[in-house]
Each structure stands twice: as structure tokens, then as C-alpha cells.
Amino acid sequence: MAEKITPRDEDYAQWYVDIVLKARLADYSPVKGCMVIRPRGFALWERMQDIIDSMFKATGHSNAYFPLLIPESFIRKEAEHIEGFSPELAIVTHAGGEKLEEPLVLRPTSETIIWAMYKKWIQSYRDLPILINQWANVLRWEKRTRLFLRTTEFLWQEGHTAHATSEEAVEETLKMLNVYRTFAEEYLALPVISGRKSEQEKFAGAVDTYAIEAMMQDRRALQAGTSHFLGQNFAKAFDVTYQTANGDLDYVWATSWGVSTRLVGALIMAHSDDRGLVVPPRVAPTEAVIVPIFKNDTKERVLAYAREIGGTLGDFRVEIDTDEQNSPGWKFAEWELLGVPVRIEIGPRDVDAGKVVLVRRDTGEKTTVPRNNVPATVKSLLQEIQKSLYEKAKTFREENTRVIGEYGELKEFFDGPGGFAVCSWCGNGECETKVKDETKATIRILQDPTPEGRCVVCGNAAQANAVFAKAY
Amino acid sequence: MAEKITPRDEDYAQWYVDIVLKARLADYSPVKGCMVIRPRGFALWERMQDIIDSMFKATGHSNAYFPLLIPESFIRKEAEHIEGFSPELAIVTHAGGEKLEEPLVLRPTSETIIWAMYKKWIQSYRDLPILINQWANVLRWEKRTRLFLRTTEFLWQEGHTAHATSEEAVEETLKMLNVYRTFAEEYLALPVISGRKSEQEKFAGAVDTYAIEAMMQDRRALQAGTSHFLGQNFAKAFDVTYQTANGDLDYVWATSWGVSTRLVGALIMAHSDDRGLVVPPRVAPTEAVIVPIFKNDTKERVLAYAREIGGTLGDFRVEIDTDEQNSPGWKFAEWELLGVPVRIEIGPRDVDAGKVVLVRRDTGEKTTVPRNNVPATVKSLLQEIQKSLYEKAKTFREENTRVIGEYGELKEFFDGPGGFAVCSWCGNGECETKVKDETKATIRILQDPTPEGRCVVCGNAAQANAVFAKAY
Structure with a gap:
């Protein structure tokens, strides 16, 4: 309708909302926190789905579908999992005119229901690996929502794989992280950094979480995809063992990984300008x-x-x-x-x-x-457009990434326009929390430590380089 | 696993379940009435989705996504709609650790939430038609469930269109019915009969429901797709008016239409044999x-x-x-x-x-x-296989379709192996109910009346030919 869009400089958050609404990508729904994805927004998601789905199939995965409704008791079986998801659950208590014997949870993610099924399907090493992906809606009752970036209901894919060995599961975790990186960079023209998450930031129930993170035009980080090595946590919670080739019994190893309609938000934020949406050609409907x-x-x-x-x-x-x-x-x-x-x-x-x-x-x-x-x-x-959007975003990220060794400089950095701050970190959660409390920046990913590095907060020997940023 | 399948002659229902489970198409889930669609079953659905989706796009439709959660008050706005769906609703009462102010319903179908949005999007005739489709999960709390054919949660597509005139909406209703017929016959090798439903059998909230119906190998009918002319019912319930080209105000005209994962069940039942699944080549993964x-x-x-x-x-x-x-x-x-x-x-x-x-x-x-x-x-x-499966199913249907003029013969027909009984019908719901009560057969579709026809039940002048069958 060629309506006026709020300029980025004036109000970045409003600029984003203006584009989403005025380009008719999505609309607010009558239910708080839920959005309607309109045809022009959905066409972007469909293009992404087509491409990602082919990449999954090319790496040996098949699609399946598991129920939306999960018995509440399942969610409680993995201690960290319930702790992480409990505050966000939506619960069905009545159905078919009656009160349910056990309340049912709307899936916030499907590890529990899937591992309950894997228990039925896995007996021997010959049943492994299982390489399954699901395209589905999930629900997380969020307090603050934002079109595409954080909504109570969102669409996503969640891969859930089962393996005979730890090595194989770790390999799968990193392989899928790499699929996400390739997709983000080659299709969305979104340069990303990738790495492991800290304990505080990892998925509830994972041994290790890996993520790809992109810088938006306001210099904030946006987590664009995660891949989790789940170890034997869910196999133990659901008692899923298999007979090895030697005839022993062992718990099964697991991964899960996902990207969501949040990617549409990332796409909009990364490339658009004051005249409206800018879409990289390879994903343009x-x-x-x-x-x-x-x-x-x-x-x-x-x-x-x-x-x-x-x-x-x-x-x-x-x-x-x-x-x-x-x-x-x-x-x-x-x-x-x-x-x-x-x-x-x-x-x-x-x-x-x-x-x-x-x-x-x-x-x-x-x-x-x-x-x-x-x-x-x-x-x-x-x-040329595809390449140039990528290069522009990459240059912007590089210009706004700084290696910082002094805590004072770190605080100053986030008092100013901010960006990505690469700092040595001792690995201690207290230092991480201090940065978060005092700057609002969190550790987005961990990279290999700089030799002889000293923690930017406490000065102790560094265990890793941490990339700090304010995040969506 | 080459396990033994119960022969059709011995136990048709068990034969069906054996194929679904042993060909690893689906599995029972821990939540009553919900199923897990396994990769081999999901691959069939994906093939169907691809084909149907292209047919929708070729007829000018776009995909979109509306929220799963619908305020309970919305469902109550259309009187027939709530009456039809109320016994089957699943209800979210708590979320994010708190009791909700208004309970939210898990969509059993999306007319209400979609028409609440159409009210925002439609002002003038220039905004019409809206031709939207959605691929989604829906929930209907069914008492008796059966893998693929009737499950508490199922996957489907639901088209929802808005038009300036009644004629255009009727045309759309019949166009989509024809898309379903073409898909069933040319891809699923499933010969179908199509026509309007009786008042008792129509969709809750529709003016007219049209359906395609196929005969399974046990001679029961399976409704494989429906297309509804909704008149101005939902526009009135949600107060959706538009300015006509003349400057008048009028309510918008509507259609909706859907097919679901039930089609996978239809496919299995129609062609398979005692050795297992038989899939028509055009939809075979x-x-x-x-x-x-x-x-x-x-x-x-x-x-x-x-x-x-x-x-x-x-x-x-x-x-x-x-x-x-x-x-x-x-x-x-x-x-x-x-x-x-x-x-x-x-x-x-x-x-x-x-x-x-x-x-x-x-x-x-x-x-x-x-x-x-x-x-x-x-x-x-x-x-040849594609053609031959279709011909075989068609011959079977023809051999098991009988034109019946006497009520005694109708009862006998359904006491025996049954099939499709084509009978003159007066249009009176009491005669329809009598047949249902005494034979368990319902009117699947209505066709043009035979001239001078007399109702098979009461002998009054016929308004239509009714095709009676026991149905899934």
C-alpha cells in the first residue's frame, strides 16, 4: 500500500513491525502472543522449508509426525528438561466434555514423546541409527512476544536422531549445525558465527548445545538455529537400551536440532531497509x-x-x-x-x-x-544481489565485532552501540552472570581460547573465547 | 519383517491394523486416540501433499498459517458450528503457570479464527476474492479412533475463501470438489462418487456440503474429501462486510474445503491385499x-x-x-x-x-x-499398475452398487454384504433417520432424482437420489 515505514534510525523495533505488517507478512491474532502468517510471509517460510527439507533428505533423514499432546508426566522424566520448560507450558485439562485424568501438555519440543516411541522401536544395533525429522507447530508461553522472532506458537522443524555411539551422535550434531550454517549463509545471505553454548545458555536436557548466531542491523545477536548433543539423557529418562554388536546392553545416544519461523524474522531484520523488505533472491518467492x-x-x-x-x-x-x-x-x-x-x-x-x-x-x-x-x-x-547482501552483512558484522580484554571496555562497548565482543572467559558461571547483569549481554557462543588468555571479568586463566552480545 | 498379516476374509479390521503396523506406516501413541505417523506412512502423506498443493496453487490459492488456539467465545459465534463441534473440543485452561482468563480451544477446524482475521483484511470488493489454504494439525476428541481414519489429532489442509458473490463462492466450492475428485481418481486410483450431503450429514455451519466418497474393500463408504459452501454464515457471525463496486455494503460469501491424513487410510484400505500394502505408482514414495x-x-x-x-x-x-x-x-x-x-x-x-x-x-x-x-x-x-488398480476398484464398486426401490430390499441389502444403495428419497430427515437406525447406513451423497421416483421409505415423491452406505 506504499505506506510510510518508520526509519530504522528513528525506532528500530517499530521499523521491523512496520515492515512485517505493511508488507503483509504477518498479523497479530486475537490470542495474545500468537501470530497469523499471511501468504507473503508464508511463501518465504515455504521456500525455506523446501530448501532445508532437501538438505535433510540429502543427509539421510526422513520426515515423520508425532502427537502434539504429551502426557505431563513425560515432561517430568528428564530433570533439566522440566526445569527449563515448565514455566512455558500450555496445558489441556478438559477434552470431549470431560476432565482428563492426566493433564496433557502442548509440545514445547518433542524429545519426550519421541523417546517414548523410540523405546518401542529400538532393540538392537541393527535398528540404529534412526534419523527422523518433524515439521510441526510448538507452543511456549512467552511473556514478551515479537512477530516471527518470539511467539507463543511457532512453526519449526525438529530433528531427533538415535545412535549406537557417542562419537556418531556428536558427528550428527555437528553435521546438522553445518547444514544450518550452509543454509543461512548460502540461501539467507546471513553470515553466522557458530559454536558451543555455555552451561547457562544450553538447551534444557542437552549435554552440549551448538548454535549459529547472526548479527542484526541493530548489532544484536539472533540465534538462528541450534543443534544439541543429548548424550544418553533422554535414553536414560525413557529407559531406551539396545543390544550392541557384542551382545551387551547400552543406552542409546541422541541428538536434536531445529530451526523455526524465527528465520523469517532474521531474514527481514538482516537485509531490509527504510523502503521495506529486502529478500535474498535464492529464497525470494x-x-x-x-x-x-x-x-x-x-x-x-x-x-x-x-x-x-x-x-x-x-x-x-x-x-x-x-x-x-x-x-x-x-x-x-x-x-x-x-x-x-x-x-x-x-x-x-x-x-x-x-x-x-x-x-x-x-x-x-x-x-x-x-x-x-x-x-x-x-x-x-x-x-550479484545474493552475493552483495551477504558481503554487506558480513562487513557490518566485522565492523561491529571487537576483541576486548578489559572489563571496563566491555561495559563501555555495551553502553554504546554494542555488537559482538570477543573475550577470554574462565568458564565460571558467576563471571558470565556478572556480565549479563551489568551489560545485558550474554554469551552467544564459545570458541577456542586465545593462548595465555585471561578472563575479561576475573582475570583467571581462560578456558574459551566467549562471544558476548545482546540478543533477541 | 515379513510377519504374517491377518487375511481380509478372516478379520477385515485386523487386516487393516496389521498392514499399518507391520508396514511401519504408523503406531499407537501413549496418548489415547493420537497416532504417530512413521517415516513410511509420512512419505505417502508428503507425496499427496506435494501433488495437492500444486493443484491448489494452479487454481490460484496461497498458503498461510493461523493459530492453533482459538478463544472459546469465537467457536460460539456461529450457532450450528458450536453445536456440531462442542462435544469434540480439547480445551487449554492453564498456560505459563497461570489460569487463563478465557479458555482456549485447540482448533477442530479454523473457520472462526480465520473469519476473525478476514474482518481485518476485507473492506472493499477490491480485497476479494481471498483464496487461502492452510496445512495444519487439528484436534477432535473422538470416542472411537482408528489409525489414519479417525484420530484425535490429524493432519489436513483447510481452504478458506472469501468472495463478493454467492455465485462465485458456489463455483469455488464445486471447483475444489473437482480438484479432490481428480486427485483421488488420477493419483490415488480411487474411483469416487460425488455430490451434496443431506442436512443431517453436512458440516456444522455450512449451507451446503459436497463430498467425494469411495468404496473400501469391505464395501463401506469412506468420505475422502469435503467442500463446503458456507453462504454468509461466518461473515454474519464475525460481521465481515465489504463495500461493493456500487458503494453498497454486503456480507462476504465463503467456502471451506479439506482433505486429511485419512486419505492415507483410504489408500491402504482400497488397494492392499493379504500380503500387505499396495500403493498406486503415482503416489508411491x-x-x-x-x-x-x-x-x-x-x-x-x-x-x-x-x-x-x-x-x-x-x-x-x-x-x-x-x-x-x-x-x-x-x-x-x-x-x-x-x-x-x-x-x-x-x-x-x-x-x-x-x-x-x-x-x-x-x-x-x-x-x-x-x-x-x-x-x-x-x-x-x-x-499399467496405476490404471489397473483404478479399474479394479471401479469394477468392485459397480458390482456392489445396487439401485433399490423397496424398503425391504434395502434392509436385506445392509443385512448382507452391503455396498452402495441408490434409492429415491423424499428429502425428509425422518426417513433418513429410520434407515440409519434400522440398517446403520447413512446418506453419503445426493444425486439428481430419478423422474417419478418415490421415497424408498415413505413412498412420497422423491426430491433426490440418495446413495446409502455404511461408512467409516
């Missing part, structure tokens, strides 16, 4: 839009030419805007708001000259191209 | 399986040849069974249980002769084919 510009006397000629050009672009996802109500200027602004990577403008003079005008969404740059060159130019423009 | 037969000394040669044959079948969905634990006989039985349409057997002598043996799952017929002919023969076999 529409890669190019043809906007014919005509009056009554030129309509037929221009439209015929536009369709002809459209016909030469069969290799791309293309829309033609045949609307006759709005002015060209209005339409250009509208397609910019909607984030289509390339706009193809065609007026009567272009028809006469056998040309078209191509406009890049990211830079606004215009090129006039003879008709025969349109497919080749569109192709190279899409590649 | 694996169209052909290559089973190499070797001993230690022939292993390398046979496997290399099998891979070579596999390499020539790039146009098909093919698996190679490289398992070395089980005997050829065991494997053949296993692949029959799993329902793969074509089995390609390759032994050392086939390698020497440059041939393979092709076996049809539906008939067990074997053909020996020279290697160069494998792709062409597989292609024609798959086409």
Missing part, C-alpha cells in the same frame, strides 16, 4: 516482477511486450503486475516494500526501442537492457 | 526397488550390475536393497509388505544374460527383460 507502464492507447502493445518478456524468463520465479488502478510510482514503491529483488519496468518507449529497464531492489541501481539480454542480465543481477 | 541376489563370490558383480541398472532409472523413484542379512525370499515378502509397485530382481544368471526380472506388486506377474529395455518396461508397468 518472486525473483523478478515485471511492471508494465501504459495508458489506454498503449495498453495492448505494452502488455503484449511484457508478456513476451515474461515468456523468456521461464527459468525464474516471475510475476507480472497487471493492476490498472495505481500509478507507476505507487507500484514501484509497493514492489520495493514487498522486497522483490529485481523490477523490470516496461513503458511504451521501451517497447519501441526493444528494451527494458531493470532495477535492483537492494541498491536501486537501474540498467537499460536490450530484450534479448534480459534473461542473462536477470540471472547475473540475481547472483 | 518408491516406485521400484532393485533387489540384488548374491553370495560372497557373486556379490561384487551383482551389485555393480544392480547399480548400473539403477543408474538407467533416473526418471523414477528407485531404491536398491543392499541388505546382506536376510534371504531373497524374506526380502521379496518384505517389499511386498511395504507395497513398492515394481520389484526388480537381479541374480548372477541375470547379470550373465544381461537381463533382469520385473515383478508387479499388484498381480505378482513376472517378466524377464533385457537390460536396455528396463526403463521403458518399468515406465509402462507403472502406468
